[in-house]
Amino acid sequence: MSKYSIAELIQSTAQEDKEQGFFELETPHMLEVNLNGQVWAKAGSMVAYNGNIKFEREGFFEQGFGSMFKKAISGEGTTLMKANGQGKLYLADEGKRVIILELQNESISVNGNDLLAFTPSIRHEIKLMRKVTGMLAGGLFNIRCEGSGLVAITTHHEALTLRVTPGNPVITDPNATVAWSGNLEPQFQTDVSFKTFIGRGSGESIQMRFEGNGFVIVQPYEEVYMQSNS
Structure with missing residues (x-):
């Protein structure tokens, strides 16, 4: 059989049941959800499915009035969708790498752009960090995930996890920051010397500062966020 034949293509790229559970890494860049019930996913992340699955965007009032208000002012009212039914669902986001995390009565905060899916x-x-609006286009928001279950996040290229320990803070670029442990509360600071170096026309150098005991996940890529319409 020719290595360029259609039969070889089908064989080398065929879906494979790895029997890893509800979430499986079908490839490093694609998540397979063995759905029997419901899953939350990033709106627009579905690339394929089989079986009987219905999709519904998260309603404004679904998480309460406070969440509705945050979504409205952040322009992110349709970030999440629910998939209900039975079958295999395949999710991906711009070819980014997928990381599966199993929380065991734990919490993690994920950049709103990097959350792919999580179990019900x-x-x-x-969590809207509106105070940085004007410093970063559109401000920043993140989604706090808490409890026991599975969470899938995405990163551009290989991720790096940095430990935060008392007396040893970690400072990151907000556009390269993917997620952090739920007990950490990042503070924003401006690197005045770097701002002076690059000149006023280039904008401010905003950094996230993590102090305490936990971890921060960063990626070797700076995502650019669109300005909201609020």
Whole structure:
């Protein structure tokens, strides 16, 4: 059989049941959800499915009035969708790498652009960091995931996890910051000397500062966020 034949293509790229559970890494860049019930996913992340699955965007009032308000002012009212039914669901986001995390009565905060999917047992809440609006286009928001269950996040290229320990803070670029442990509360700071170096026309150098005991996940890529319409 020719290595360029259609039969070889089908064989080398065929879906494979790895029997890893509800979430499987079908490839490093694609998540397979063995759905029997419901899963939350990033709106627009579905690339294929089989079986009987229905999709519904998260309603404004679904997580309460406070969450509705945050979504409205952040322009992110349709970030999440629910998939209900039975079958195999395949999710991906711009070819980014997928990381599966199993929370065991734990919490993690994920950049709103980097959350791919999570199981219904996970409680989620939008955290809007509006005070940085004007410093970063559109401000920043993250989604706090808490409880026991599975969470899938995405990163551009290989991720790096940095430990945060008392007396040893970690400072990151907000556009390269993917997620952090739920007990950490990042503070924003401006690197005045770097701002002076690059000149006023280039904008401010905004950094996230993590102090305490936990971890931060970063990626070797700076995502650019669109300005919201609020």
